[in-house]
Amino acid sequence: xxxIATIMTLVALGFTAWAGLALWLELTRAPxxxxxPAQPAVAAATPTKAPPSSAPPWPALFGERxxxxxxxPAQVTAPQPPRPPKPPIDSLGYRxxxxxxxSNATWxxxxxxxxxxxxxxxxxxxxxxxxxxxxxxxxxxxxxxxTPELLGFAD
Numbered sequence: 001x002x003x004i005a006t007i008m009t010l011v012a013l014g015f016t017a018w019a020g021l022a023l024w025l026e027l028t029r030a031p032x033x034x035x036x037p038a039q040p041a042v043a044a045a046t047p048t049k050a051p052p053s054s055a056p057p058w059p060a061l062f063g064e065r066x067x068x069x070x071x072x073p074a075q076v077t078a079p080q081p082p083r084p085p086k087p088p089i090d091s092l093g094y095r096x097x098x099x100x101x102x103s104n105a106t107w108x109x110x111x112x113x114x115x116x117x118x119x120x121x122x123x124x125x126x127x128x129x130x131x132x133x134x135x136x137x138x139x140x141x142x143x144x145x146x147t148p149e150l151l152g153f154a155d
Contacts (some may be wrong), residue, residue: 024034076154089151092126096138108139110151 057107097109097116105122108131119131133140138152 051066086143089143089149091127094125094151096153099134099136106134108134110139 078134094111095111097111100107100109100118104119107118107119110125112126118137119125121131121134123131125131128144130142131139132142134147137148139149141151142148
C-alpha cells in the first residue's frame with residue numbers, strides 16, 4: 001500500500017512540475033509571439049470595436065480616481081485693533097454707600113448723579129452693566145459679560 005502511495009505522489013509531483021513549466025512559458029512569452037485568431041472573410045468587412053486599452057484589470061471599488069479639487073485661498077482677516085480699556089466704574093459716577101444683609105439676602109445701596117438705587121445680584125446697574133456678586137469687599141459689576149470689576153467703598 002505504501003508503494004502505491006509513493007508512486008502516485010511522484011506522478012503528482014511530475015505533473016505539477018510540467019504544469020508549472022507550461023505556465024511559466026506562457027507568462028514569459030512576448031506579446032508579439034501570440035498568434036491572432038483567424039477571422040473569417042465576412043467578419044473583415046464589418047467594423048470591429050477595438051478593446052479599450054486603458055481598462056483596469058479590476059473594478060474600481062471606491063470610485064474613479066479624481067484629481068484633488070483646488071481649495072479656495074484662506075481668507076486672511078486683518079488683526080483687530082485692541083479695544084480701548086474701559087474706564088473704572090467709580091469714574092462713571094457710581095459710589096457704593098452701603099450693604100444690607102438679612103439672613104441669605106444681600107442688597108447694596110449705590111449712588112449715582114442721576115439718583116440712588118438699591119440693587120441685588122442680577123439687577124442691571126447701568127447700560128450693559130449687571131451686578132454679578134455682593135460680598136464684604138463691595139459690589140462686583142460685570143460689563144457686557146466681561147470679568148466682574150469691584151466697586152468698593154470710598155476710602
